[in-house]
Amino acid sequence: MGGEQFEQKEGSPELLQSLRSKATELLFREEWEESIQLYTKFIDLSRTKITKLAGSDPDSIHKLKKSLCLALCNRAEARARLHDSSEAMRDCDQALEIENTHFKTLLCKGKALLGLSKYSSALECFKTALLDPQASESVTEYMEKCKKLEFKAKTGAFDLSDWILSGFRGITPELAEFIGSVEIKKSEGSGRGLFATKNIVVGTLILVTRAVATERGILGSEESGEKAQMIMWKNFVEEVTKSVRRCDRTRRLVSSLSTGEEEEKLEIPDISLFRPEEASETYDDSKQDLNKEYYGIGLWTLASFINHSCVPNARRVHVGDYAVVHASRDIKAGEEITSAYFDVLSSPLEKRKEMAESWGFSCKCSRCKFESLLSVANQEIREFEMGLERGVDAGNAVYTVEEGMKRWKVKGKDKGLLRASYWGVYEEVYNSERLMRRWGRKVPTMEVVVDSVCDVIGSDERLLKMLVEGMKQKKNGGCSSSSIAEMEKVLKLGKGVYSKVVSKKKAMKTLVGLE
Numbered sequence: 001m002g003g004e005q006f007e008q009k010e011g012s013p014e015l016l017q018s019l020r021s022k023a024t025e026l027l028f029r030e031e032w033e034e035s036i037q038l039y040t041k042f043i044d045l046s047r048t049k050i051t052k053l054a055g056s057d058p059d060s061i062h063k064l065k066k067s068l069c070l071a072l073c074n075r076a077e078a079r080a081r082l083h084d085s086s087e088a089m090r091d092c093d094q095a096l097e098i099e100n101t102h103f104k105t106l107l108c109k110g111k112a113l114l115g116l117s118k119y120s121s122a123l124e125c126f127k128t129a130l131l132d133p134q135a136s137e138s139v140t141e142y143m144e145k146c147k148k149l150e151f152k153a154k155t156g157a158f159d160l161s162d163w164i165l166s167g168f169r170g171i172t173p174e175l176a177e178f179i180g181s182v183e184i185k186k187s188e189g190s191g192r193g194l195f196a197t198k199n200i201v202v203g204t205l206i207l208v209t210r211a212v213a214t215e216r217g218i219l220g221s222e223e224s225g226e227k228a229q230m231i232m233w234k235n236f237v238e239e240v241t242k243s244v245r246r247c248d249r250t251r252r253l254v255s256s257l258s259t260g261e262e263e264e265k266l267e268i269p270d271i272s273l274f275r276p277e278e279a280s281e282t283y284d285d286s287k288q289d290l291n292k293e294y295y296g297i298g299l300w301t302l303a304s305f306i307n308h309s310c311v312p313n314a315r316r317v318h319v320g321d322y323a324v325v326h327a328s329r330d331i332k333a334g335e336e337i338t339s340a341y342f343d344v345l346s347s348p349l350e351k352r353k354e355m356a357e358s359w360g361f362s363c364k365c366s367r368c369k370f371e372s373l374l375s376v377a378n379q380e381i382r383e384f385e386m387g388l389e390r391g392v393d394a395g396n397a398v399y400t401v402e403e404g405m406k407r408w409k410v411k412g413k414d415k416g417l418l419r420a421s422y423w424g425v426y427e428e429v430y431n432s433e434r435l436m437r438r439w440g441r442k443v444p445t446m447e448v449v450v451d452s453v454c455d456v457i458g459s460d461e462r463l464l465k466m467l468v469e470g471m472k473q474k475k476n477g478g479c480s481s482s483s484i485a486e487m488e489k490v491l492k493l494g495k496g497v498y499s500k501v502v503s504k505k506k507a508m509k510t511l512v513g514l515e
């Protein structure tokens with residue numbers, strides 16, 4: 001192709017024709033990069049020619065502009081396929097400057113806007129496209145999609161009941177970016193954090209945010225797994241770098257993130273920076289643990305402002321490329337929203353310190369402060385923990401903690417903190433008929449312990465499972481059906497674990513194992 005091209009004069013109709021048909025052929029063959037290259041050459045040559053012909057040959061200029069418009073539109077299509085929505089948008093805008101109702105471009109721009117989560121702007125585009133005689137049903141379908149996503153983005157009303165119930169199988173449901181009642185502020189403990197601007201009820205969605213980049217894979221055996229992990233990280237960093245280069249807004253979002261150093265000096269970005277519809281696009285030319293070997297990396301900018309706490313009030317799950325954060329207990333206006341970066345149930349202070357260290361920080365949360373003070377003052381706790389390591393009887397261990405708390409003057413909510421730290425032994429006791437026969441009368445009931453733990457660490461599937469098992473056992477033991485209050489408690493805990501995206505009550509009942 002190269003030789004053939006250079007024999008033709010730059011800007012000759014033959015060269016332009018040949019470039020255009022080769023670029024189109026590549027587009028049909030889905031060879032996006034190569035197609036973009038040829039369209040770029042065609043676009044540059046056409047523009048030069050139009051400038052040269054200015055004022056002399058209106059017919060030729062008209063024809064050239066028409067094919068320039070189509071070339072920009074096709075290049076936009078190819079760029080959109082490579083997930084370069086910002087550059088695709090720029091091509092569309094330039095094409096629409098030539099022909100403001102160009103049908104194919106309007107469709108392409110609408111799709112690019114959808115890719116940028118700008119649902120209402122996308123809807124406007126499709127509305128204009130619908131006026132074109134070529135408009136088919138697919139335009140109406142796109143309009144419906146925009147309306148649905150815009151509604152979700154405004155309200156956070158998602159219903160993933162069916163997908164969750166099907167065991168997360170099938171097509172991942174389409175989500176929209178959503179930012180609830182939150183703002184970014186200085187956090188007492190660690191740089192900046194996300195804060196509630198209104199009271200948030202357990203289960204309510206706080207954020208749904210799409211990743212700047214993700215990388216997923218299955219890791220093999222130890223050695224090849226490590227290598228695969230390294231390759232995934234390399235690809236991931238390349239993807240982030242590409243996204244940052246492509247889009248100025250992404251660059252601003254990524255550069256607002258903390259590196260974990262000098263957190264006191266970090267700027268507080270306005271939350272509107274993260275709202276896709278509000279963000280002006282400037283073009284800069286420059287863990288679901290179903291499988292232990294499954295590995296995933298991602299970067300979600302707004303979710304990265306959420307600090308860790310060992311008494312978290314929010315949970316984060318991933319659905320496709322989205323991070324979904326919801327309240328795992330009721331949150332008061334002004335309270336900092338925190339999630340657990342690692343398992344905080346069944347993890348005494350020293351174990352949590354190690355885990356925080358592997359994340360590169362030393363945890364300053366209230367639970368760590370409380371337990372540090374307690375263990376410094378308390379030789380008994382250290383001895384108790386040494387006993388746990390030696391494998392003492394779980395019933396005896398629970399009894400020791402409960403009696404100890406009386407002596408150490410641990411009261412009210414603080415009891416939940418220690419029970420959470422030593423949850424492992426509590427769980428063992430409540431799950432064992434033998435231990436319950438021996439210790440049942442000497443230790444608090446499972447319901448009391450679950451309540452107090454839930455109060456401090458928020459909803460957790462292990463707490464939920466324990467409550468549900470308790471209800472079933474009561475039923476099997478001849479108790480009449482569970483009380484409404486018990487049922488409501490389980491469903492509330494279910495909401496805290498799975499969030500309101502399981503909005504059908506029947507679905508929630510099945511999910512928690514009550515049906």
Ligand SMILES: C[S@@+](CC[C@H](N)C(=O)[O-])C[C@H]1O[C@@H](n2cnc3c(N)ncnc32)[C@H](O)[C@@H]1O
Pocket residue numbers: 187189190191192193257258259260261263266303304305306307308309310359360361362363364365
């Ligand atoms: C994902 S960022 C959270 C937002 C960060 N504070 C900021 O200003 O951008 C994670 C970093 O925040 C800090 N951090 C988060 N939770 C913390 C905690 N409980 N105690 C101390 N530092 C914490 C650590 O430096 C950690 O590496």
